[in-house]
Amino acid sequence: MLGKKYKPIALLLLPLALYLGLYTFNRKTNFLDRLATITGLEAVGWIVYPGQWIQRTGQGLWQDYIALLDVRRENEQLRQRIQDLKIRAMRLRSRADEAERLRELLSFSPPPDWSCTGSRIVGEQISPSDVLETVTLNKGHSDLVRPDMPALTPAGLVGKILKTSPHFSKLVLLTDPNSRIPVISSNHRSKAILKGRGADAALSLEYVARNSPLSEGEIVVTSGLGGIFPKGIPVARITQIEQTSHSLFQEVEARPLVNLRELEEVLLLRQSRKHKPEGLALDHSSLLRLD
Amino acid sequence: MIEFLWWALYTVCAIWIQGVIPGADCFGPALVLCLQAGRYQNVIWLAPIWILLQEGAGSLPFGSALLYYAGLVYFFFLIRAYISTSSPMYILSLSAFAGLWHLGVIHLITSLQDIQIVPQQILLQSARIAAVFPVLWAIASLIYHLRIAPRYDRIRSPGTE
Secondary structure, three states: OHHHHHHHHHHHHHHHHHHHHHHHHHHHHOHHHHHHHHHHHHHHHHHHHHHHHHHHHHHHHHHHOHHHOHHHOOOHHHHHHHHHHHHHHHHHHHHHHHHHHHHHHHHOOOOOOEEEEEEEEEEOOOOOOOOOOEEEEOOOHHHOOOOOOEEEEOOEEEEEEEEEOOOOEEEEEOOOOOOEEEEEEOOOOOEEEEEOOOOOOOEEEEOOEOOOOOOOOOEEEEOOOOOOOOOOOEEEEEEEEEOOOOOOEOEEEEEEOOOHHHOOEEEEEEEOOOOOOOOOOOOOOOOOOOO | OHHHHHHHHHHHHHHHHHHHOOOOOOHHHHHHHHHHOOOHHHHHHHHHHHHHHHHHHOOOOOOHHHHHHHHHHHHHHHHHOOOOOOOHHHHHHHHHHHHHHHHHHHHHHHHHHOOOOOHHHHHHHHHHHHHHHHHHHHHHHHHHHHHHOOOOOOOOOHHHO
């Protein structure tokens, strides 16, 4: 009787103990993290890749074909012609847009000692365990992509690589609340830490002293401190500055220069040779630190 | 063999659906379906695969998906003693639990790892999980019962037998 009563508790405690054991083992060795990334992320990447193509094609067909059927009923022949031309135009427009974006990517010249490689975004939030602001890229460690590699577009900084599988990687965006990027304002050279606050919220410039000069509309660029991001990459534009009486620092908001919602390709920067960070390396306040 | 193909196809479709509905969980309802059908051997080989997929595609350190599915399985057996598995209340209770449990697991794991999250976003994600759960379960269950295992025996709660 007593055994039956305590059975649910025993069935709860035993798996819990097993889970805690696994959790501790993983914290020490990272074995399960690596296993999940190499198998899970890789498999999901290969599954999502064709799925995304089908989704885009379906959306394109819906927008350019099915939704406009009513308008084109009057002339069957002409409609067919229009449809053909529209589909052709859509393809050409898509190719032209892509060519324009790729031309911009190609024209980007990386900072000295850094080389760059392009990568496409194949997915955004694919798992309920994906609670950070991340996207999935179609390049992984077989393409020499490594954790902490900076990602950007010609417009500005996007974020950095969180983890990699052989052919895919997760990129954490600069809007993520765990993101910390040492920046400097382009005109007044005021130093600060740029912090993410979520996808829909403005970025926050932290630790800007009350007497530091700043102006709205000013661009902030990476300062190069910490050694992860090269110096001088544009990151965000200051949108609001407030002086508060109760704080030693100004309250400054900024918006990313890159439209992260419409991101399709990024450039990944790789250090060509060991690069010494300029100035003091703020390792403890390092960028986008996640653990 | 047909079950293997069904679950392989389900896994592919589930990942596509999760890509279209960010934050949704398509494997929880399938796990419940397997347990309801008494196909424990399926749970044994499918659960580790699904956990690896969710953990690998996720951005948190290993542990959240494992804890989430373990909790779901535990709750499945716990409430079976009180609510009939054929009752709609059973699935609705599991759906509500899935949403709340996801919220709890994410808060626990992010607190342990000192990771900052946007609470509203997790709340929305949990609500989405709870809302999608019964719909997916109903669709998967319908296909599974009609096409894959038409002669399966439902597990009945002790009170209904």
